[in-house]
Amino acid sequence: MGKAGNKTAETQADVEAFLAAVEPAERRDDGRVVAALMARLSGEPPRLWGPSIIGFGRYHYRYDSGREGDAPRIAFSPRKAELVFYLSGLGEGELPGLGRHRRGKGCLYVKRLSDIDMAVMEALIVQSLEHMDGTYPR
Template sequence: MYEPKTKETDSSVIEFIEKVDNVKKRKDAYDLLDIFTEVTGFQAKMWGPSIIGFGSYHYVYETGHEGDAPLVGFSPRKAKISLYFTMEEKEREQLLESFGKHTSGKACIYINKLDDVDLEILKQLIEKTVNYFEKKYPRN
């Protein structure tokens, strides 16, 4: 049976952030912690060894595969800061046009530093992702 690698843990978010070597990246991680907490209203939790997630949803795929994942999150990685957002693709692309310096993957947006992006757009990306998952996977 499939076992998801990324699960919510009891590890300390603060202890994780304190281990970030780069001082600027550590400060950005604390700023992101405040922003995500403010926008989502959820307490930060560690998901796996390196993702700071907010809220959660339970998914079930047609294949029967199911699990839990954070609604939104971020990870201050060595190379870049990963931001985890999912929403309608067209809406995401429109927001990213004015987001600032970034690269993106399917569900990740990568930034070098928080100063490179528009914080109001960041807040919209967080809010719209939470709304997307709460509609797609409503809680019972």
């Protein structure tokens, strides 16, 4: 790890226990669906990173500044207000066909899975995994 260390590190916490405590119930159910989808697409088991991020796979990064660390290849967090997806390689701007969402720096925010087209979301996750494989080969 870099000098300061990472704030979000992989833990040994129980992912299912974490998901069971997510509120509201709709977010908990959506979280379980996303966890199963990401596990299937990545071929990796879910792991808790920090207190609230569920990640799949891992990669090691090293910046020109010398900072380095490990992070999940893809991840999401079932926050109280919305689902936050941590996907890379999606480019800038809108994601046509996805449905109701918003973008942040490196994040995709969705209020509920019923607001989006799950086939488009699956394609975005696959695109992110392919980007990670090209940028950080296993």
